[in-house]
Amino acid sequence: MNNLFGSNLKYDLKASLVVFLVALPLCLGIAVASGAPPMSGLIAGIVGGIVIGSLSGSNVSVSGPAAGLTVIVLDSINSMGSLPLFLGTLVVAGLIQVGLGIAKAGVIGYYFPHSVIKGMLTAIGLILILKQIPHALGYDVDLMGDQAFLQADDHNTFSEIYYAFKYSSFGAIPIVLIALGILIAFEKPKLKHHKIFGAVPGALWAVISGIVINSLYGIWKPEWQLGGEHLVSIPVLGNLGEIGDLLTFPDFSMIGESTFWVVALTIAIIGSLETLLSIDAADKLDPLKRISPPSKELFAQGVGNTVSGLIGGLPITAVIVRSSANIASGARTKMSAIFHGVLLMILVLSIPNILNMIPLSCLAAVLFVVGYKLAKPAIFVNIYRNGWDQFIPFIVTVVAILFTDLLVGIGIGMVFGLFFVMKTNFVRAVTLTEMNGNYLLKLQKDVSFLNKALLMKQLEKIPAGSKVIINAQKAQFIDHDIQEVLNDFIASCSDKKISITIEGFNYKLHEKV
Incomplete structure (x- = not known):
């Protein structure tokens, strides 16, 4: 515990600020794209940070509303008929995930090929870059949390970039360029570790610069000033007593219907798969190469989704965009994820008017950097x-x-x-090596009937008069068809003057010398 709040504290606090800035627009965008109130996305982000962050065994992953579930959530809310009914399915989905965690089902996460995980990380990096180009140019028709190629308006990722250049807002361009300059400068050790400037992450300086520049537009260049859809948009409370009005509670009246259980199982299964993929990817990015327990993560996600559903939040998964931003910002422990959840809760409630001054173009600059680090x-x-x-x-x-x-x-x-x-x-199940007319045929691992053609091809290479060793010491299983091929080969050796030595077989081949 001392380690969590000792030498790692400064790293985790700085990282949590960056993750907060990345998570804020994504939570809002994903909620609106899912057909839910913006507050549902913020609730999911808060629960993902505080609840799941506390229970998770991962040191670097961050959880929140997932863009990958946007279409499923939108369709599910429509099929259920209301948000409260959907929230009922989310509570049950969370309980299913808790059961999966207890049953140690997280081991599925160990079976994703490394090349596919690397491809996922790189693709997300490219998507982040492509999706932020319109926001960088002040074309904010699409939501920041949307990562799908095809859009609801029949546009796609690339056509949106075309329209962004055609209908750009000039005021956004200086903001994104200056923000990018600040972020690049803060990658240099001299500034990154500066006693004064280095105490605050570059992402926060970039956001501050965006607010200041946009405010100065109002004085010197009013036609360039950004407002409305070009800024962060958080619900503003008149007083703390209105917090209860922002919460939505679940309705379980359809729990006896098949539709209810189909939605709950869909969310539980797909959410669990996305979580397992994301924590595996986050572990590969972790500079300390720590391994997260996948079943414990499923349990934590299940608790988080249950809590989120009870108070009006969206489904939650471990998400690679926030996790990669967390890692790139120097997070050391899971306290960074927890701190980012606390920041979401406190700042959204206390200073929404200030947060609503943040231009989306400067947040696009932050996501550009995150995307580049994933897709170098x-x-x-x-x-x-x-x-x-x-x-x-x-x-x-x-x-x-x-x-x-x-x-x-x-x-x-x-x-x-x-x-x-x-x-x-x-290919590696059967190998043949030759040296000075002596041949070594090795059967390795399991050799099934699928290897029959390969084995016959290798045996055909052995000329008459050779000396052959057939070694099966590493073969745990040899199919009957393979045994027959070897027996036929041995039977023909006397005619070809081939000398045979057999090693490591658990049964008697028809050896003939």
Whole structure:
């Protein structure tokens, strides 16, 4: 505990400020895109930070409302007929996740190929960059939390960029450029570790600059001043007594209907998969390479979703955008995630008028930097150097996520990833090496009937008069079809003057020398 509040405190506090600035517009945008009140997104962000952050076993992941569930939530609210009825399904979905955590179902997370996870991270980085270009240019028709390729207005990610250049707001451009300049400057150690300036993260300086510049527009260049949809928009309370009016409570009156359980199971399963993917990805980004317990994470997410549903919040998952911002900002422990939830709760209630002065264009600059760190050109080069069996699933995952959505893209990437895993294991199951006319045939791992053609091809390479060792010390299982191929080969060896030595078999081959 001393370690949490000792040497790590300054790092976690600075990181939590950055995550707060990233989470604020995403929580609002995802809520509106989901057909829910903006406060539902903020509630989910607060619960994700404080409740899940406290229970999670992850040191660096951050939870909140997930863009990947936006369409599902929108359709579910419509199919259930009201937000309170949907919240009832969310409470049950959370309890299902608690059960999955207790049942240790999180081990599923260990079976995602590395190349697919890297592809997911890179794709999200590219999506962040592409999606922020319109906001950087002051074209704020779409919400900041929307990560889908196709939009409700039949536009897509690339057509939105075209319209952004066509209908840009001139006042946004200086704001985003200055904010980017500040963020890049704060990447330099001299400024990042400065006693005065370094005490506050660069993202906060960037946001302050955006507020100041937009305020100065009102004095010197009123036609450039940004307002309305170009600014953060948080509900403003007249007094603290109105907090209860912002909460929505669940309705369980449809719990006996099949629709209720279909929605609850859908949210529980898809939310759990997105969580497992995100914490695996966050662990790969963690500079200390700590491993998060996946089943404990499912339990924490289940508790969080239950609480969120009880007070009017959206479904919550571990989310890679906030997690990567957290890691890139130097977070050391899960206190950063908890602090960001506390900041959301306190600042949204206490200073909404100030937060509503933040231009979306300066927040776009913050997300540009987060996106670049996830999708650096060096990442493509490094994966390419690892070979085609890594690069192809990686690039397929990147492209699939860019042109569909997170879960569909991951599914496509998994198909390619598993194909190359199976192909690699298939080839390595049977190996033949030669030295000075002596041959070593090794059967490794499990050798099934699928390897029959490969084995026969390798045996055909052995010329007459050779000496052959057939070694099966590493083979835990050898299919009957493989045994028959070996027996036929051994039976033919006397005619070819081939000498056979057999090692490591748990049964008797028809050895003939």
